Each structure stands twice: as structure tokens, then as C-alpha cells.
Amino acid sequence: KNEVEQSPQNLTAQEGEFITINCSYSVGISALHWLQQHPGGGIVSLFMLSSGKKKHGRLIATINIQEKHSSLHITASHPRDSAVYICAVRPYYNTDKLIFGTGTRLQVFP
Amino acid sequence: ETGVTQSPTHLIKTRGQQVTLRCSSQSGHNTVSWYQQALGQGPQFIFQYYREEENGRGNFPPRFSGLQFPNYSSELNVNALELDDSALYLCASSWPGTGDNEQFFGPGTRLTVL
Numbered sequence: 001k002n003e004v005e006q007s008p009q010n011l012t013a014q015e016g017e018f019i020t021i022n023c024s025y026s027v028g029i030s031a032l033h034w035l036q037q038h039p040g041g042g043i044v045s046l047f048m049l050s051s052g053k054k055k056h057g058r059l060i061a062t063i064n065i066q067e068k069h070s071s072l073h074i075t076a077s078h079p080r081d082s083a084v085y086i087c088a089v090r091p092y093y094n095t096d097k098l099i100f101g102t103g104t105r106l107q108v109f110p
Numbered sequence: 111e112t113g114v115t116q117s118p119t120h121l122i123k124t125r126g127q128q129v130t131l132r133c134s135s136q137s138g139h140n141t142v143s144w145y146q147q148a149l150g151q152g153p154q155f156i157f158q159y160y161r162e163e164e165n166g167r168g169n170f171p172p173r174f175s176g177l178q179f180p181n182y183s184s185e186l187n188v189n190a191l192e193l194d195d196s197a198l199y200l201c202a203s204s205w206p207g208t209g210d211n212e213q214f215f216g217p218g219t220r221l222t223v224l
Contacts, residue, residue: 004152033212041147041198041218048212086152094166097143098202098213100152 003027006087006101013108019074021104023087026068031090033098034061034072036083043086046072077108114203114216122222123191131186131219135203141165142184143213144176147198159184188221196223 004025013019023032034046047054047061049070054061058077063070074081084105088098115134123129135142141160145153155168159178173189182203188195198220202213 035215041200041220043153043200043202043215043218045212045214088152097155097158097166097168098145098153099155100145102150102152 002101003091003099004087004089004101006085006104008104009102011104011106013077013106015078015108015110017077017108019077019081019106019108021072021085021087021106023070023072023101024068025070025087025089025099027089027099028092029065029068029089030092032063032070033088033090034070035086035088037086037103038083046085074106077106079108079110082107114201114214116199116201116216116219118219119217120220120222122224124224125191125193127191127223128187128189129191129221131188131199131201131221132183133186133201133203133216134183135201136214139203139205139214140182141204142178142182143202143204144184144186145200145202146170146195147200147218148194149197153200156186191223193223196221 031050036044049063058075060073084103086103087101117132143158144156147153157167158165162178175187178184198218200218202215204213
């Protein structure tokens with residue numbers, strides 16, 4: 001079993017829809033990252049969380065440390081949001097290492 | 111402030127050959143981590159270099175090796191290439207002393223082994 005699991009693996013949406021991507025993990029962590037990867041490979045860091053909730057524009061990330069679960073929400077989705085969204089955790093046993101989920105491929109259609 | 115850069119962007123090699131990939135860390139960052147991302151998968155941690163020393167290693171064989179230079183740039187070397195080494199190789203730099211440890215990723219090198 002992977003230490004970081006994401007769901008769903010694939011997601012399609014119509015422009016304007018509210019999107020939720022989930023991440024569950026099984027190790028003790030010091031932080032959780034949400035990352036965005038566009039075709040071609042470049043990875044952009046969206047959020048780093050250790051508790052609570054963060055918001056940036058139309059993106060909201062929440063984390064529940066007790067339940068070992070995080071969600072990434074996109075409000076008013078847009079075709080330019082189409083990308084792979086990856087959850088990664090920083091484990092207590094090596095705080096400079098990231099353990100990645102396999103990603104959620106999001107396609108937003110006009 | 112310059113971001114993380116990697117070279118080359120694409121590379122094609124044949125089985126058994128050796129390859130060297132390069133990464134220049136973001137200005138001021140002294141830690142570089144390397145990741146392998148197979149098609150359709152999340153990145154997998156290969157190893158990390160901190161102040162020119164290996165500082166942690168994932169589940170990769172010894173034919174994956176690395177170096178970090180005094181200017182904190184880094185190389186990933188892979189010997190005796192296998193078909194399964196075909197992947198996107200990502201490096202990320204960070205500054206562990208801040209307690210923030212956010213990693214900044216380069217654009218990746220796509221390696222194809224034929």
C-alpha cells in the first residue's frame with residue numbers, strides 16, 4: 001500500500017464547477033504539499049500545510065492531521081486549471097524527503 | 111533570484127550506456143533532491159545532497175549516484191542504463207535551515223532509454 005493515496009485518479013469537469021481532490025496518508029508528517037504539474041513536466045508548488053486551511057485565489061487546501069487527510073478545492077474551475085495535481089508529504093523520519101501520491105489528472109472543459 | 115534549472119531537457123540513450131543529468135539550485139539553496147517520475151506515476155525520491163554530502167537515499171540501486179558542488183549545483187549519474195530508467199528526472203532545491211523546507215522544482219530532464 002502506498003504511503004500517500006489520492007482520489008480520484010482522473011477527474012473531468014465543466015468550466016465553473018467546484019472541484020475537490022482528496023489525499024490520505026499513513027505516516028506521521030511535518031508538512032503536506034499540494035503541487036501542480038502541467039504537460040511537459042514542470043512542477044509548481046501550490047501549498048504547504050501543517051494544519052488548518054490555506055487559500056490562494058480560487059484554490060483552497062485543508063488538512064486534518066488527526067485523520068491524516070487533506071483536500072484541495074478549486075472554485076469556479078477554468079480550462080487553464082487542467083493539469084495533474086499531486087499531494088506530497090514530508091515524513092517526520094526525514095523532513096527533507098517528500099513522498100508523493102500518484103496524482104489526480106484534472107481536465108476542465110469549456 | 112534565479113529558479114532551479116536542469117539540463118539537458120531531453121535525452122535519448124541506449125541500454126548499457128551512462129548518463130549525467132545536471133541541476134542548478136535556486137540562489138541561496140544548499141540542498142538538492144533528485145526524483146524519478148515514471149510515466150503516469152508520482153515522483154519517487156532518489157537521493158538528496160546537503161552541503162556536498164549525500165543526506166538520504168531512496169530505494170534506488172548503486173548505479174544511481176550523485177554529486178553536489180561547492181556552488182550547490184548537482185549531478186545525477188546513472189550507469190548501465192536499463193529500459194525502466196526511462197522517466198522524467200526532477201531536481202528540487204531547498205534551504206533546510208529556515209524550517210520552511212519548501213522545495214522548488216526544476217523543469218525536469220526527460221530520459222528515454224532504447
